[in-house]
Amino acid sequence: xxxxxxxxxxxxxxxxxxxxxxxxxxxxxxxxxxxxxxxxxxxxxxxxxxxxxxxxxxxxxxxxxxxxxxxxxxxxxxxxxxxxxxxxxxxxxxxxxxxxxxxxxxxxxxxxxxxxxxxxxxxxxxxxxxxxxxxxxxxxxxxxxxxxxxxxxxx
Amino acid sequence: xxxxxxxxxxxxxxxxxxxxxxxxxxxxxxxxxxxxxxxxxxxxxxxxxxxxxxxxxxxxxxxxxxxxxxxxxxxxxxxxxxxxxxxxxxxxxxxxx
Numbered sequence: 001x002x003x004x005x006x007x008x009x010x011x012x013x014x015x016x017x018x019x020x021x022x023x024x025x026x027x028x029x030x031x032x033x034x035x036x037x038x039x040x041x042x043x044x045x046x047x048x049x050x051x052x053x054x055x056x057x058x059x060x061x062x063x064x065x066x067x068x069x070x071x072x073x074x075x076x077x078x079x080x081x082x083x084x085x086x087x088x089x090x091x092x093x094x095x096x097x098x099x100x101x102x103x104x105x106x107x108x109x110x111x112x113x114x115x116x117x118x119x120x121x122x123x124x125x126x127x128x129x130x131x132x133x134x135x136x137x138x139x140x141x142x143x144x145x146x147x148x149x150x151x152x153x154x155x
Numbered sequence: 156x157x158x159x160x161x162x163x164x165x166x167x168x169x170x171x172x173x174x175x176x177x178x179x180x181x182x183x184x185x186x187x188x189x190x191x192x193x194x195x196x197x198x199x200x201x202x203x204x205x206x207x208x209x210x211x212x213x214x215x216x217x218x219x220x221x222x223x224x225x226x227x228x229x230x231x232x233x234x235x236x237x238x239x240x241x242x243x244x245x246x247x248x249x250x251x252x
């Protein structure tokens with residue numbers, strides 16, 4: 001069974017670099033699904049998002065679900081990278097890559113990883129507004145919990 | 156040895172308690188080491204004990220159903236037993252991803 005790669009980092013990441021590193025010389029991978037979450041500004045009012053995290057637990061918790069994904073689907077590669085610190089609208093926040101022989105397992109594993117990351121990985125977003133003021137903490141969404149429940153993994 | 160006996164006699168043990176996001180802001184501290192009574196059995200018991208410590212704690216835990224907890228980096232429900240956890244965390248529902 002493969003070892004998932006989990007990274008929690010302040011800096012940016014490169015999708016292409018991670019895909020290039022993924023197959024590691026094997027030619028039996030037939031599908032790679034990638035998901036990138038971006039910092040979104042809906043109304044032109046957001047200067048940046050500040051991502052607070054729980055060092056140690058963030059890595060441990062994402063590694064636990066990655067291990068579960070590897071148990072549930074026949075994966076040949078699995079990567080989860082989550083940034084912390086200040087990110088600006090348009091910046092990348094999170095990357096999930098799932099590789100398998102066929103597309104279905106790769107799609108499902110990536111979907112599962114993101115539903116989990118939303119509800120169980122210890123990260124908290126706070127808004128910094130374009131007018132220079134500090135906004136509030138982003139509130140958790142009930143539909144994220146509902147999405148995670150599809151996999152029987154809600155907190 | 157004598158220290159261990161003294162600790163047992165006083166019925167308290169030191170734990171590191173860490174707070175995140177608006178729980179951290181309301182408590183006013185990112186972390187602290189507290190001697191907690193050994194008769195606190197569950198996460199909910201600890202929350203009630205913390206709330207008696209002052210206004211900041213009262214504000215942080217005003218809605219006990221909202222605040223989440225982790226014992227040694229593992230999510231824990233209010234009824235979870237503290238056991239011999241050394242690091243206990245409290246934080247709002249998560250908003251990563």
